[in-house]
Each structure stands twice: as C-alpha cells, then as structure tokens.
Amino acid sequence: MGLDSRELVDRALQRRAVEAAIWGMPLVNTDAMRQAYFRDVGAKYNDICYFSKPADWKFQVTTPNASTNYVYFNYNLKDGPVVVEIPAAVGAGLLGSMVNAWDEPMADVGPAGEDQGKGGRYLLLPPDFKGETPAGYFPVRYPTYNGYALYRAIRAGPTDADVAAALALVKKLRVYPLAQQANPPEQRFIDIHSKTFDGIADFDERFFDRLNRMVQEEPVLPRDLAVMGMLKSIGIEKGKDFKPTAATQSILKSAAQEAQAAGDRATVIDSSGKVLADSESDPRSMENHAQRPEFRAALGGNLGVDQRSSQTLGIPFLYVAAPVSGGAVRLAYSLAEIETTTEQLGKALVWGSLIAFGAAMLTAGVASHYVARRLVRIVDFAERVAAGDLTARIASTSSDEIGQVAAALDKTTRRIQESFEHVQTSQHELETLLNSIPNGVIAVTADRVLLWANRAMKSLEPQIRTGAPVVESFRDPALLEALRKSIQESKMQSVHAAMLVPGKTFNGNVCHQCSPATGERISSVEHARLIETNH
Numbered sequence: 001m002g003l004d005s006r007e008l009v010d011r012a013l014q015r016r017a018v019e020a021a022i023w024g025m026p027l028v029n030t031d032a033m034r035q036a037y038f039r040d041v042g043a044k045y046n047d048i049c050y051f052s053k054p055a056d057w058k059f060q061v062t063t064p065n066a067s068t069n070y071v072y073f074n075y076n077l078k079d080g081p082v083v084v085e086i087p088a089a090v091g092a093g094l095l096g097s098m099v100n101a102w103d104e105p106m107a108d109v110g111p112a113g114e115d116q117g118k119g120g121r122y123l124l125l126p127p128d129f130k131g132e133t134p135a136g137y138f139p140v141r142y143p144t145y146n147g148y149a150l151y152r153a154i155r156a157g158p159t160d161a162d163v164a165a166a167l168a169l170v171k172k173l174r175v176y177p178l179a180q181q182a183n184p185p186e187q188r189f190i191d192i193h194s195k196t197f198d199g200i201a202d203f204d205e206r207f208f209d210r211l212n213r214m215v216q217e218e219p220v221l222p223r224d225l226a227v228m229g230m231l232k233s234i235g236i237e238k239g240k241d242f243k244p245t246a247a248t249q250s251i252l253k254s255a256a257q258e259a260q261a262a263g264d265r266a267t268v269i270d271s272s273g274k275v276l277a278d279s280e281s282d283p284r285s286m287e288n289h290a291q292r293p294e295f296r297a298a299l300g301g302n303l304g305v306d307q308r309s310s311q312t313l314g315i316p317f318l319y320v321a322a323p324v325s326g327g328a329v330r331l332a333y334s335l336a337e338i339e340t341t342t343e344q345l346g347k348a349l350v351w352g353s354l355i356a357f358g359a360a361m362l363t364a365g366v367a368s369h370y371v372a373r374r375l376v377r378i379v380d381f382a383e384r385v386a387a388g389d390l391t392a393r394i395a396s397t398s399s400d401e402i403g404q405v406a407a408a409l410d411k412t413t414r415r416i417q418e419s420f421e422h423v424q425t426s427q428h429e430l431e432t433l434l435n436s437i438p439n440g441v442i443a444v445t446a447d448r449v450l451l452w453a454n455r456a457m458k459s460l461e462p463q464i465r466t467g468a469p470v471v472e473s474f475r476d477p478a479l480l481e482a483l484r485k486s487i488q489e490s491k492m493q494s495v496h497a498a499m500l501v502p503g504k505t506f507n508g509n510v511c512h513q514c515s516p517a518t519g520e521r522i523s524s525v526e527h528a529r530l531i532e533t534n535h
Helices: 005-039 160-170 205-217 222-233 246-261 293-299 336-356 361-386 401-435 455-460 477-489
Strands: 048-050 069-076 082-086 092-100 105-109 120-125 138-141 146-155 174-177 189-191 265-270 275-278 304-309 316-324 327-334 441-445 450-453 493-501 504-513 527-531
Touching (some): 005 146, 005 205, 005 222, 005 246, 048 160, 069 082, 069 160, 092 160, 105 120, 105 138, 105 146, 146 160, 205 246, 293 304, 293 316, 293 327, 316 401, 477 493
Parallel strands (some): 048 189, 120 138
Antiparallel strands (some): 069 146, 082 120, 092 146, 265 275, 304 316, 316 327, 441 450, 493 504
C-alpha cells in the first residue's frame, strides 16, 4: 500500500530533519559546551576555566581523559576582535588549539603554534572585520563569531612542584577584547575541578533548539546556502522564531535520535589485528580483526573496502580501512538508509509494473530500459568505490527513488573521503605533539621490533630503522636487557645506557604498557618505551 499525503509530508520532514541534525552536529556540540560553561561553572565569555587536578568523570565532554589538567574558555567576536596572550613555556607548557563554532581548528599554541612555545599574542578576528590588523599579533581570521580554546597544561614531571609550575603558567594566560588593550580587565580564573560540567548535546527535540540558536548567531557560509532551504522546511529560518508544533517536535526528536545512531564508527587495530580502540565498543571485548577483508588489505599496505552486515547490529555497513603506522584504522558507514530506499524502489517497481502491465507494455519497456541504464551507472560507480577510488562521483538530477539511491551513494563516498582527510590531519597533529617532546622516545613491540622513534631520538641516532628488530638500531646491552625484563615482568625498568649513542650516556625508564594510561576510550599495544632523561 502507498503512503497518504500526511504520511508523505511527515516522511519528508523526518528525512530533512535527520540531514539537518547530521549537518549541524558540530554547531550543537559547541553550543552544548558553551551552555555548560555559562550554566554549570558560572563563567562568562573570556573567563578561563582550568583544572587544578586532572579532569574526572564530572567533566562531561566528548573524549576527555583523566590524566590532564585542561584549560578551557569561550569567546565571542560579535563585538570585535579578541586578544589571547600565551605565556612562554618556562618550567611547563601549554598545548592545544583554538577552534571556531564548527569545531574546526583555527590556530595551535605552544611548540606547534606560531608562537613556537616562546609565547605571544593571538588576535582573533571576526568574519566581518575590515580594519587594519595591528602589528605585534598573530592574526587569526574566523569564519564564525563563536569559538573556544581547549589547552593542556603540560607538566615537566610528576612532582607537586611540577604541577604548581604548570598551574602558575596557566595563570599567566590573558583573554580580553582588543578594544580594551590599553587597560585590559582583570582576568578571571575558575578552577572547575570536581565541578559538574555537562557539555554533551542531547539528541532529542532540544537538539534543534540548540541548532536554531547557533544558526541565528552565526553568519551563513557560502558552502551552506543550500542547507538553509532544508532548515527552513523544518522551521529553522534566520531572523525568525523557531516554534515547532507538538507533532513536529515528536518528529524532530525521532530525527535527532536517528542522526545520532547514523554516526560513523571508527576502529583502530595494531599490526597483529588486536583492536586498540573503537568509538562504539570496549576494545577489550572485541575479537581479533586481522582477517576482516578490509583490514587484511590495509595491513598489506593497501586501501581496504568491504560491504557486509554487522555481526553486532545486523544492518549493512560499508567498511573502509587504511594503513597507518603500526596498524590500520577503519571507518564504518551505515547503509541502512540506502537499503531501505532500494527496498522501496523495488516495491514501487513491482506495483508500477502490475498497474501498467496491461495497458502500457511499450511504455513499461522504455521505462525499464531507462531505469536499467541508470542502475548500470550506479553499479559502475559502486564498483569504482569498491576498487578504492574515493574520488568517484555520480550526479543525479532526478528526485525519484533511483535518484535518491544515487544521491545517497554519492554523499556516502564524499563523507568517506572527508573522513580520510580528517584522519590524515589528526595523524599529523599527533606526530607534531610527540615530536615536540624534547627527550628521546622510542616504542618497541612485545616482539622487540622498533615501532617508532620521535624527532629528538632520530637526531641523536640518525641510523634508526623502524620496523626492524631493535637490536639493529640500539646495541646497548643494558637497554636490551631492560627491554627484555620490562616485557617479561610487566614492570618499569630503570636503565643506564652507556653504549646507546657513541660518546653519550643516558638515564631512562623502560615502561611496559598493556592497558590505557588515560580515561580515553583507547587501549595501547603492548610495547616498551625508552625516555632519554639525561645525557
């Protein structure tokens, strides 16, 4: 049976609301954190919140950890540029980014930033800024008015004195409007350790209240002009009140929950197939993934693509895996919507064939040929994607079911490509963080294969061979014995290495890890680490 007019209208509203929710998730996440900043800790724009002790479970944001002294503050550029003064890294350091309302990094601070750890003044410029940029600043032009900063206070060591030095450095931060540069207001600091901070977005009808608030506050970017029409169809229009009816609220709640369930899933494995991290499940409860087709290809150095039903959820997914240092990362995309659309297409074709069979055989033949040609295009497109060509695109100007399938496939492929670009960016940021550590660091697998070395260690020993037995790069007996004992006994070992680098001696620690060192949802591969502490 077909759908009546009311059901068709509700279905269209539901689909548009789901797309709007997926589009607006970064904005809503930013607003959820901002409202917690105002509501839960009593902060105002430019107030600096910090943790005098590492964050605990009360700090409810996405992917925090329990070993970090975070620094967090919001700012708004609607009334003009804002100055952020970063102190020089002396006795401690600051590491992190300033982001816009879309959760996109705009500037790093510390060794990876323009200040290079020496300190400096960043000038955050609003999207409508037209004046001359004053000298003496690192200018950062924002596409949005809202933004926030999230830094980590980096301690030099674990002692109370090291913690005190890191917090003292935090207290040298300053955030104020450029208009008040001659006489900046007194900086307000708020210690939010042990305070509840609920910065997680609610995926119900309140989701769209937050989305509307951000749409009203932020300028429309050129890339989002088409989305504005979709938002208007669900009642969100710039400059107008958002007043959904009770029936519409029910549909919006369902759409928000569906958008949340449609989120992409990420899985990281090591070279043996052991799951190190997963965005949806506890990796300790997951079986070895080395034989999954997409991971098998990725561990062989190629892009892996596979489509199958999830053993856990029972719905079809498109799995795409790529090789990374020491293992592989996989993204999974739900194809449930495409499958539903395909099923509806099949039903529509059957009913249409039965109705038109007697009176329109010729027309049906022509239509079938037309449909077949379009389906062949879709199949060709899908085969290109399955072969690893994520630049493949399929254009469709039709709004019928086949057009919806083509559009959904094209959209999925674009999202996969964007996700891999994001993975590459994240990998670069991680390497920057590790290479900023001044001490030499290496990572060794349980099989005593040298997995990785940071820039400081490579400068000391240019002949380091990653991926090869550690003994090929380091022949110091004390180091090799410490590695053996650390792996066998699962205990930290101290080592005095006199033959590691000719003419130099090192005091260091070899640490064996087999469980997460932080509260993040990530599990470390068993390995040993050597840290140069003196030479």
